[in-house]
Structure formats: C-alpha cells, structure tokens
Amino acid sequence: GEDVEQSLFLSVREGDSSVINCTYTDSSSTYLYWYKQEPGAGLQLLTYIFSNMDMKQDQRLTVLLNKKDKHLSLRIADTQTGDSAIYFCAAITGTASKLTFGTGTRLQVTL
C-alpha cells in the first residue's frame, strides 16, 4: 500500500520561509494534500495538488510536486507565529479514495 513519509520537526524564525517535505510511494496517487492541525483541534485542509500539476500557489503557500521522485513540498512564505502547528502530507489512493497520511511535521516558529 501507500507509504507517506515526513520529517518530524522544523524550526524557523518569524518572517523566514518554511519548507516542509514529504515523499510517497504510490505513483498512482491522484491528489496530494496538505493539512494543518493546531493543538487540540481537528485537521484543516490547507491546499492540494492534482498529480498532473508541478506547482500550485495560493497566497503564502506554494506546493511543489516532483512526480518522478514522488516528492511533495509545502513552502510557507513570511512564516508567522500563527503558522505554528503540525502539518500533514496525505495522498489519495485506491477506488475508495482512501487518504494515507504522513506522520506529520511539527513547525515551530520562533521570534
């Protein structure tokens, strides 16, 4: 089945850019997602990219997809303290559109 991997922790200074990376194994994944989870809360869909796209930009967020290497990244420009959260990469696979999640990357934003 699909396997999605992420690094566990990233620390950046306020105002800098953050880049969170993710790799996946199933080349048939159709959609790839980034979710954000703040402490004690549920998951909030941040953005997604379809597998035939290389890049998607949405305000401060830029998603890059390298389908050959099965690598996905999320860049957050001008990172703010409110961006501190856990970020999950997820891929849709199979006929039941099941989402497979990475372990999550905890983003810490320091002043």
Place this chain on the structure above:
Amino acid sequence: DAGITQSPRHKVTETGTPVTLRCHQTENHRYMYWYRQDPGHGLRLIHYSYGVKDTDKGEVSDGYSVSRSKTEDFLLTLESATSSQTSVYFCAIQSTGVGYTFGSGTRLTVV
C-alpha cells in the same frame, strides 16, 4: 464544522468495556471514514464506509467494528477496550470537489 459532528468529545473508560463513538453528517455524503491519531504515526485508517450497510477495513481495523444503518451516521465500536486503543479518533467525510472534511475528534482514554 462543515456539517460533521463527533460524540462524545472526550471519554474515559475501563479496560474490557465496550465503547461506541458516533459520527454524524448533515451533507448526505456517500463516503465516511474513521481514523485514529497517535504520536509518531500520523492518522491511520480504521474502517470506512461507501454507503448504507457498506463498510470495509482499513490498515488498523483489529479490535474495531463499524456500522452504518443511515447515510448520516457512522458508528465505531470497540468491543472490549484495551489500553492500546487510547487515542484520538477522527471521523471524516469526502467532501464535494476534492478533499476530506474532518470532525473535531474524540479523545478516548482506556484505563
């Protein structure tokens, strides 16, 4: 949040007792999912449903059963709770367009 509610929000139960968690949606979506979230594992799929009385197993289904007798309700039952089932449980629906919408979660502690 987007027509999906989970109950209860918190529960403490004793080892060996049965527990049922409820997920209710108001949007008539066909697909519903139960995930558990544990540190270092991200979210893992327990069971999912693709219609009334149509369910299937996810990657961590042992010790869990589900039922869906109405489109709007998807129940997750722990037949005999164990300490390894202490976790945060999330229900999700596959929203129109792309992406999933998640409930706020149920924090279950088995003592």
